Structures are given as structure tokens and as C-alpha cells.
Amino acid sequence: MKRDIFQAIADPTRRAILVLIATQALTPNALADQFDITRQAVSKHIKILNECELLEQEKVGREIYYELKIDKMKEVDQWLEQFRKIWENRFDQLDDLLTTLKSENNES
């Protein structure tokens, strides 16, 4: 099963996990406390996120702290770039139109 970051963020629970571990490392148990699913289900989500290279982990005794590899999120940002170009371009065009209308109005 080859998974990518877009599949990783498709699931709402995984998106929530990513937000939680974006600023602080957390253990699977700590994460499971935040949801209405078993610790094992969270573990499976972690496994998927790990396969997508979205996580860094640090083992402390018998606990494992997972934190977001935030740079990986930039891949989504990069994919969005092509659409951002379009909507920014359209905004500029709208801006131009409004400017034109305004100046035409001033001249009348």
C-alpha cells in the first residue's frame, strides 16, 4: 500500500492528530485520550502518518513521543500553489476592473 500525504490528511481523526502534535510531542495514550476511539485505533493512524513520513519519534523509557515533521506539510502547500496562482490572478483582474470603473466614473 503506497500512501501519500493527501491520503494521510483525508481522515478527520488524522487531521486532528496532526494539529495536536504540531506544537508538542505526544504519546499514543495521550492522543487516544483526546478521541472516542481505542488506543489501538490511534496507533493505526500513527502508523499511516509514519508511512507518509509525517512523524518524528523519540522513545523515552517505554513511552514513545510522536511529533509532526512540519516540513512535510509543505508538500500540500506546494500542490496548492498552482491554484493559488489562479485565484490571485483573478483577484488582480477584479482589482483592475474596479480601478478602471472608478477612474471612468471620475471622468464622467
Next chain:
Amino acid sequence: MKRDIFQAIADPTRRAILVLIATQALTPNALADQFDITRQAVSKHIKILNECELLEQEKVGREIYYELKIDKMKEVDQWLEQFRKIWENRFDQLDDLLTTLKSENNES
């Protein structure tokens, strides 16, 4: 089945469709030509994209032209914003560190 834009972009074929119709409206048949799947399969993807309110359609005779509702893509951008804040902040911190090191070097 409640679907959202993150599920919509999880599938690689759907992502390709979104790119294709970002700048020009296309019919299901025209889209199907671009992939190795049946027109009906494309139709199902279109249905999903439509449910996520990602499409505008215009009927011309017996053809239906689909185009991307680009503003909807901003939802992904907005979700990314929280992570962007973090990585920009970390970049600033790195920048500060480098500046500090440089000035310390000049003073020695």
C-alpha cells in the same frame, strides 16, 4: 455519506481532474480521454467533487461542461494556515539565530 474537500483531494485521479478543470471547463468525455479509466468512472469522481461543492457546471446541448469552483480550494489553504504559522515562526527563529551568530562573530 458526508464528504469533505480533504476526501475529494485524497484520490490522485480526482486531483488530476481538479488541475485539468482549473483553467478550462471540460466535459466528462474530454476528461475521460485523459485517463485510463471508463467515462463512467470519471462520472463518479465528478459526482463526488460536485458533492463537495468543488464544481460549476454549464449544460450546452447534450454536453455538460464542468469547471473548478476555485474559491473552494481556499478551504485547504485555510486549514494549512495553522501549520504555515508554525513553519514561518521556526524560520524566523533560525533567521534570528543566524543573525546573532554573525554579529557575535563580528565582535570577536
Next chain:
DNA sequence: ATTTTGTGAAACCAAATGGTTTCGTATATT
């Protein structure tokens, strides 16, 4: 030394997913 705790992995399951083939129907073409 025994028990408790934190974890990953496996076996299992119902539901969702992404594809196909088949069909009905509206619109163009001949």
C-alpha cells in the same frame, strides 16, 4: 519476583472506495 503500564501487531469485521458493465434517456446527426 510479580504486577501494571505503554506499545505495536495480528486477526477479524462492516462499511466505504474505485472500478466495471449495463441500462435509460435526452440531444444531435443522418
Next chain:
DNA sequence: AATATACGAAACCATTTGGTTTCACAAAAT
């Protein structure tokens, strides 16, 4: 009028998904 084309929808199917329960094992706590 008959045929061809464009489309959506339904029935069907294998695979994937997201969850569960159960298990094995290492590390703490008692």
C-alpha cells in the same frame, strides 16, 4: 424516422479503510 452520441445512475465486485478485540513483549512500579 432511425441511429449515434453524451450523460447519469444502478447493480455488481474486489480491495481498502477504520474500527474492534486479542495477543506478545518491554519497561516501570510494587
